[in-house]
Amino acid sequence: MKHGIAFRKFSRTSSHRMLMLRNLVTSLIQHEQIKTTLPKARDAARLAEKIITLGKKGDIPAFRKATGFLLDRSLVPKVFTDLATRYSERPGGYTRIHKFGNRPGDNAPHAILELVDNPRDLRFAMTARAVGWELLGRKVEQQGVKGVVASGIPEVDEVVERERERAVDERGQLRTVTRKNLQKVLRYRGGEGVAELTKQAEDHVDTLLARPLALKEIIAAKQEQKDKRVKGATTFENLRLTAGQTVPGGLRSTLHLAQGELGKDRPGRWYFFGRKKLGVDNSPLWNQL
Amino acid sequence: MATALALHQSRTWLSAAARLPLSRISLTAALVPAFLASPKPFTWAIPSLPSLLELFPPWLLAVPKKKTSHSRKAMRSANKGLKDKQNLVHCQACGSPKLAHNICPKCYRELNMEWKARNRTPEL
Numbered sequence: 360m361k362h363g364i365a366f367r368k369f370s371r372t373s374s375h376r377m378l379m380l381r382n383l384v385t386s387l388i389q390h391e392q393i394k395t396t397l398p399k400a401r402d403a404a405r406l407a408e409k410i411i412t413l414g415k416k417g418d419i420p421a422f423r424k425a426t427g428f429l430l431d432r433s434l435v436p437k438v439f440t441d442l443a444t445r446y447s448e449r450p451g452g453y454t455r456i457h458k459f460g461n462r463p464g465d466n467a468p469h470a471i472l473e474l475v476d477n478p479r480d481l482r483f484a485m486t487a488r489a490v491g492w493e494l495l496g497r498k499v500e501q502q503g504v505k506g507v508v509a510s511g512i513p514e515v516d517e518v519v520e521r522e523r524e525r526a527v528d529e530r531g532q533l534r535t536v537t538r539k540n541l542q543k544v545l546r547y548r549g550g551e552g553v554a555e556l557t558k559q560a561e562d563h564v565d566t567l568l569a570r571p572l573a574l575k576e577i578i579a580a581k582q583e584q585k586d587k588r589v590k591g592a593t594t595f596e597n598l599r600l601t602a603g604q605t606v607p608g609g610l611r612s613t614l615h616l617a618q619g620e621l622g623k624d625r626p627g628r629w630y631f632f633g634r635k636k637l638g639v640d641n642s643p644l645w646n647q648l
Numbered sequence: 649m650a651t652a653l654a655l656h657q658s659r660t661w662l663s664a665a666a667r668l669p670l671s672r673i674s675l676t677a678a679l680v681p682a683f684l685a686s687p688k689p690f691t692w693a694i695p696s697l698p699s700l701l702e703l704f705p706p707w708l709l710a711v712p713k714k715k716t717s718h719s720r721k722a723m724r725s726a727n728k729g730l731k732d733k734q735n736l737v738h739c740q741a742c743g744s745p746k747l748a749h750n751i752c753p754k755c756y757r758e759l760n761m762e763w764k765a766r767n768r769t770p771e772l
Contacts, residue, residue, distance in 0.1 A: 457750070458747075458749055458750045459753070460747055471756075481751065481756070481759070485740075485752075488755065492743070563741065567742075602745070603738075603744065603745030604744040604745065605744075607743065612737075613738050
């Protein structure tokens with residue numbers, strides 16, 4: 360029985376296990392974001408947080424303990440200076456684990472273990488992109504794609520500031536989950552955090568708009584040669600969507616899209632002339648480019 | 649059954665004794681009291697698997713009667729197929745399908761490539 364025992368064995372001897380975990384923690388402190396299996400990430404996260412706690416303490420015995428644990432002596436000053444200042448306000452929880460599917464070789468559950476607030480903070484980047492996507496979706500619904508391309512998305516930083524103060528369950532410009540994530544990633548970041556998030560959100564919006572436009576130019580030459588009867592159908596090709604993928608402002612769920620031909624609520628007769636690709640979101644929103 | 653076993657025992661005693669090590673026979677002799685000790689020590693040989701199988705008549709062993717038909721075999725494996733994944737959602741950043749509670753591999757790839765490109769060509 361293993362009731363209440365919080366340690367994993369990893370099919371290794373105790374010395375091997377400890378060395379493996381020390382290696383993981385050292386790599387995490389060096390690169391600030393590592394990819395490993397989920398159980399290893401969980402155990403390594405626990406040890407890494409204890410090392411960072413030693414860094415925050417800052418005295419000589421803590422330094423000696425950290426030096427004894429980490430396998431690279433040149434990383435110990437980083438723990439006691441950079442990481443200690445970064446997490447000076449934060450009470451614990453210095454690491455974050457993102458699940459990342461399964462490894463192809465042995466189907467092991469993979470995970471990305473990262474230090475919170477690092478330069479490549481995944482959650483920060485994903486929240487910024489989600490903010491960009493949502494604002495773009497709303498604008499496209501109001502103005503149409505051509506209007507958005509002309510005007511762009513103004514005042515993203517103001518939206519971020521407003522949503523930061525707003526209560527989570529209020530009705531605002533962002534989804535509840537996105538707002539919650541926004542508040543969490545900006546909590547210990549301050550002013551430059553808002554600027555960074557705004558920049559990443561705007562870059563993402565530009566990327567989302569650029570793709571169909573670029574493809575449209577490539578396909579424009581080919582469109583002249585196509586049959587005039589099925590002219591309406593060729594616009595779907597502009598987006599080059601993969602199965603299940605949706606566009607900003609699209610409303611159908613992934614499962615609904617994946618059902619494709621077998622799914623319900625088919626639109627009118629024009630569907631028979633449309634390009635039948637399973638799972639593609641043929642929303643009329645993005646066809647007027 | 650016991651009588652059959654005893655008969656079998658007497659019949660194959662010599663072969664059983666041949667299988668047993670000599671030390672085994674002498675030990676049992678030492679345990680038995682002197683007034684009960686027989687000149688020829690008698691030990692129960694544990695019947696090995698081949699000798700046990702000799703007890704069963706051939707028609708008593710389990711065996712498939714007929715080759716399982718294609719139809720029956722297919723019916724048995726009806727629920728062994730791959731199950732569809734239900735935990736699919738849209739990535740809130742790029743709209744592509746992804747596993748629920750996992751990060752979007754497309755977004756992660758883009759971020760990774762961006763980061764590597766930035767490191768390869770240091771900004772002036």
